[in-house]
Amino acid sequence: MTDTANPAHAADNTRSGFVALIGAPNAGKSTLLNQLVGAKVSIVTHKVQTTRSIIRGVAIHDRTQIVFVDTPGIFRPRRRLDRAMVTTAWGGARDADIVALLVDAERGILGDAETIIANLAQIRQPKILLLNKIDRIKREKLLVLAAEANARVPFERTFMISALTGDGCEDVMNYLAEALPEGPWYYPEDQISDLPMRQLAAEITREKIYLRLHQELPYSAHVETEKWEERKGGSVRIEQVIYVEREGQKKIVLGHKGATIRAIGQAAREELCHLLEQKVHLFLFVKVRENWSDDPERYREMGLEFPG
Numbered sequence: 001m002t003d004t005a006n007p008a009h010a011a012d013n014t015r016s017g018f019v020a021l022i023g024a025p026n027a028g029k030s031t032l033l034n035q036l037v038g039a040k041v042s043i044v045t046h047k048v049q050t051t052r053s054i055i056r057g058v059a060i061h062d063r064t065q066i067v068f069v070d071t072p073g074i075f076r077p078r079r080r081l082d083r084a085m086v087t088t089a090w091g092g093a094r095d096a097d098i099v100a101l102l103v104d105a106e107r108g109i110l111g112d113a114e115t116i117i118a119n120l121a122q123i124r125q126p127k128i129l130l131l132n133k134i135d136r137i138k139r140e141k142l143l144v145l146a147a148e149a150n151a152r153v154p155f156e157r158t159f160m161i162s163a164l165t166g167d168g169c170e171d172v173m174n175y176l177a178e179a180l181p182e183g184p185w186y187y188p189e190d191q192i193s194d195l196p197m198r199q200l201a202a203e204i205t206r207e208k209i210y211l212r213l214h215q216e217l218p219y220s221a222h223v224e225t226e227k228w229e230e231r232k233g234g235s236v237r238i239e240q241v242i243y244v245e246r247e248g249q250k251k252i253v254l255g256h257k258g259a260t261i262r263a264i265g266q267a268a269r270e271e272l273c274h275l276l277e278q279k280v281h282l283f284l285f286v287k288v289r290e291n292w293s294d295d296p297e298r299y300r301e302m303g304l305e306f307p308g
């Protein structure tokens, strides 16, 4: 048996490294991360800009440990929170061994994807191109897109994949497993994410809020796990606070006679039970905290840099 408590894994011939996934909002980064790591570590929703901080997923392929850095979508920043997300995303790319640019092939290289490609030139790490969502488009169009992207940036390799179906993903893993440098593993073998459990639990609740409320609640809800208590008998009691910016938003989150928050809580609890493989008692509270998006402390908690 392998010693999972020892992250060094000094065994011969191991390889390891960091791979930054960058791409425009909705390119499919979180979906791909989950597909490659094989477990849900990064939240996925149909809304853009749901990933706020860098989340790592760790995959083992052959003798290589591949640490994925899922970056917030890189886009033209408008609000302060947006600017923090973009700064953090490019920081993640500069620290990585390999940068993987994910492009929504259906959308092509327009808008945000174009801005990213223009900026990629300044990044000196080896870069690979992943054309995603090939389940949705014709092969001829893909080839044109691949040529267009490679004319602008020297990619080491181009892959055509579907993060959703897993098509082409094995080729990406084979490539990364060979391309990353020799060295000891960074994490114990059984660790899929270094995102603290409390934060992951908060992300799950935040995902349920988005899925439930769609447009009604803009990007102003923030969830914090305040209490995490392992109970006798193997269950866990988790208390979370959902912070909103205005009274009106609090009413929306609560819903008529508390129906909305109950549904959010139930969905989050089910997913947590599944993830933790234990019984979960989840308690949600809604609080108004005006202007939390201007508070440096909240940024630090989310692992973001505060743009002055």
Ligand SMILES: Nc1nc2c(ncn2[C@@H]2O[C@H](COP(=O)(O)OP(=O)(O)OP(=O)(O)O)[C@@H](O)[C@H]2O)c(=O)[nH]1
Pocket (backbone or CB within 6 Å): 023, 024, 025, 026, 027, 028, 029, 030, 031, 032, 043, 044, 045, 046, 047, 048, 049, 050, 051, 071, 072, 073, 074, 132, 133, 134, 135, 136, 161, 162, 163, 164, 165
């Ligand atoms: N058809 C299809 N849909 C996909 C594929 N990959 C991702 N999607 C969908 O695209 C949407 C966005 O995916 P995400 O993984 O959340 O995208 P993201 O790049 O992490 O987005 P942000 O968190 O906003 O940066 C979701 O509805 C996914 O189901 C794919 O290969 N095929």
